[in-house]
């Protein structure tokens with residue numbers, strides 16, 4: 315069985331750990347590293363997976379999943395540089411960091427797959443986009459697709475599209491949470507109890523998301539079906555247009571893509 319080590323079990327690393335276990339992987343086929351012993355002990359207690367140091371993870375794992383913040387990549391690469399064993403697959407979940415960064419620093423021929431997942435991995439509903447580095451072949455993409463397919467949906471994209479993917483689906487859940495948060499506040503403004511407002515909005519979000527996924531209808535058609543002539547929805551939509559919410563979303567997501575590219579350049583100026 316393939317042993318997978320998650321290097322940096324923070325928010326996304328833990329989501330992957332939990333998702334893989336939920337999908338049926340044995341705790342003995344998983345390892346993780348963490349910076350602080352207390353965090354490692356908590357994770358082992360919660361998931362029954364062993365926390366190890368980086369050299370042990372490199373020694374034991376067939377797949378190393380890098381899930382530290384981009385700002386923490388350099389010391390980790392220093393540790394991995396001469397120790398990664400031939401044939402080990404390196405999977406990077408880090409925003410912005412190109413496969414070429416790993417290829418320059420790790421032993422020649424190390425296969426690298428760059429991935430942009432998202433946190434709904436925790437509930438088996440991740441959206442992950444994967445791209446092969448120079449030394450990664452179809453067998454490596456298949457392995458990563460199988461691994462991430464057990465915790466959500468996977469698409470293959472050219473690496474040139476990863477900054478856009480990061481801005482859209484990597485950060486995407488945050489935009490929906492932000493919208494939900496604002497809509498719950500609107501209920502408070504209208505005098506509803508917070509619990510009622512929260513229930514109304516979360517169920518509306520779940521219902522709308524399920525329709526988007528299952529109805530095969532374009533979002534415009536679904537929105538038009540809610541928007542009655544002379545009714546309530548169009549009164550709200552006029553306000554959204556007045557406040558340029560669509561333009562704000564375009565700018566916001568463009569800013570996220572620009573930031574992803576900046577993070578990459580900061581560590582891999584070539």
Ligand SMILES: NC(=O)C1=CN([C@@H]2O[C@H](COP(=O)(O)OP(=O)(O)OC[C@H]3O[C@@H](n4cnc5c(N)ncnc54)[C@H](OP(=O)(O)O)[C@@H]3O)[C@@H](O)[C@H]2O)C=CC1
Pocket residue numbers: 321322323324325326327347348349350368381382383384386389390407408409410430431432433484485
């Ligand atoms: N959060 C998200 O929604 C998504 C995040 N990502 C990417 O995933 C990566 C991790 O993000 P996120 O999980 O949010 O960040 P977190 O800070 O929550 O997780 C990173 C974890 O790695 C630990 N760490 C840092 N350096 C090392 C090291 N050398 N060895 C072992 N552990 C280490 C950190 O410890 P400490 O807390 O002590 O710093 C922290 O617990 C980022 O590169 C991000 O771009 C990708 C998609 C979505």
Ligand SMILES: O=C(O)[C@@H]1CCC=N1
Pocket residue numbers: 409480484485
């Ligand atoms: O905000 C970030 O940088 C990370 C990458 C995508 C989602 N969270």
